[in-house]
Amino acid sequence: MSVPDLPGVLSADDIRATVAGIAAEQEESGAIPWYAGGQLDPWDHVEAAMALDVGGETGRAEAAYDWLRRTQRPDGSWASRYEEGGVVADPTAETNHAAYLAVGCWHHFLCTGDDDFLARMWPAVRTALDFVTGCQAPGGEIWWAAGDEVALLTGSSSIHQALRCGVAIADRVGEPQPDWDLAADLLAHAIRRHPVAFADKGRFSMDWYYPVLGGALRGEPAQRRLRERWDEFVVPGRGARCVSDRPWVTGAETCELALALDTLGDRDAAAELVAAMQHLREPDGSYWTGLVLTDEVRWPVERTTWTAAAVVLAVDALHAAHPRSAIFRNAGTGPPGTVHPAAAHGTSGSPGEDAAVSGPGAAVAVNRGR
Numbered sequence: 001m002s003v004p005d006l007p008g009v010l011s012a013d014d015i016r017a018t019v020a021g022i023a024a025e026q027e028e029s030g031a032i033p034w035y036a037g038g039q040l041d042p043w044d045h046v047e048a049a050m051a052l053d054v055g056g057e058t059g060r061a062e063a064a065y066d067w068l069r070r071t072q073r074p075d076g077s078w079a080s081r082y083e084e085g086g087v088v089a090d091p092t093a094e095t096n097h098a099a100y101l102a103v104g105c106w107h108h109f110l111c112t113g114d115d116d117f118l119a120r121m122w123p124a125v126r127t128a129l130d131f132v133t134g135c136q137a138p139g140g141e142i143w144w145a146a147g148d149e150v151a152l153l154t155g156s157s158s159i160h161q162a163l164r165c166g167v168a169i170a171d172r173v174g175e176p177q178p179d180w181d182l183a184a185d186l187l188a189h190a191i192r193r194h195p196v197a198f199a200d201k202g203r204f205s206m207d208w209y210y211p212v213l214g215g216a217l218r219g220e221p222a223q224r225r226l227r228e229r230w231d232e233f234v235v236p237g238r239g240a241r242c243v244s245d246r247p248w249v250t251g252a253e254t255c256e257l258a259l260a261l262d263t264l265g266d267r268d269a270a271a272e273l274v275a276a277m278q279h280l281r282e283p284d285g286s287y288w289t290g291l292v293l294t295d296e297v298r299w300p301v302e303r304t305t306w307t308a309a310a311v312v313l314a315v316d317a318l319h320a321a322h323p324r325s326a327i328f329r330n331a332g333t334g335p336p337g338t339v340h341p342a343a344a345h346g347t348s349g350s351p352g353e354d355a356a357v358s359g360p361g362a363a364v365a366v367n368r369g370r
């Protein structure tokens with residue numbers, strides 16, 4: 001399997017070094033913490049596993065997914081935070097954490113074509129997405145956690161992609177789940193047409209770009225959304241702010257914004273963002289989480305597997321030489337080069353949309369704001 005590069009920015013050997021750094025942090029159990037001895041959350045664990053696959057570490061990626069399969073709770077969820085050794089530190093059942101397994105498993109299948117892997121993971125994916133859709137409100141938005149009827153735009157946008165991936169997995173294993181397709185359509189409608197259904201987290205850059213990254217917005221409505229707040233969040237030559245009112249750029253958000261731009265075909269701007277955040281890279285290929293611009297201090301003082309993974313996934317998307325590279329561009333669905341019909345429609349005023357759907361600063365550092 002070829003390893004991607006971004007000419008003039010990162011070579012294939014650079015990406016190999018970054019992936020090797022992620023692999024070095026993986027525990028014997030398959031768990032991938034933020035850094036050795038640090039905490040683990042299921043969403044970032046999956047993102048790191050996806051980067052391992054891009055770097056050719058197929059066995060390690062499978063070990064990461066098997067760790068999730070073994071630790072899944074009976075209701076389909078996971079704890080939101082684990083400490084070293086798999087000790088539960090926060091038992092909260094977050095919906096976006098549960099959903100992201102489907103994205104990772106579909107990505108692994110696109111990397112390997114391994115139907116046996118999908119068959120092994122299918123019960124966990126099915127139980128996880130049934131848990132997620134069980135937390136969907138009548139308006140289509142999805143509660144951020146079991147028992148807490150508050151919806152978050154970033155998390156729901158990520159769940160939209162996960163549901164599309166889940167539908168693709170279900171079709172592949174021969175157990176179609178039309179209810180998930182409907183749930184995704186209703187969720188996309190809520191994201192496009194009913195922003196008041198979500199808690200106001202507008203100061204966070206993820207709430208700005210995630211509706212695009214997760215596939216609920218495409219085309220001109222998506223381009224307009226990114227244009228409207230570009231100057232608030234993007235610091236030329238440095239990357240993207242985590243929050244609009246703080247002089248703090250973060251590597252993962254910068255690369256996720258690059259991925260969002262790639263879904264719209266704006267590859268030059270995406271590549272510029274990936275290049276801009278390389279000041280966070282260390283010679284060993286690891287990445288600091290972020291930088292406070294006012295005093296050039298790295299904060300938090302940590303080099304995280306999920307920041308490194310976001311770089312790898314952004315480079316792979318821009319390299320665009322493998323079916324897995326399009327998992328964000330296609331909102332996770334179908335064979336390469338296809339887009340789910342619902343993902344092709346716009347926001348309010350788009351004549352086709354209703355027909356298609358008929359039928360915290362510190363908090364982000366702790367929980368990635370998903």
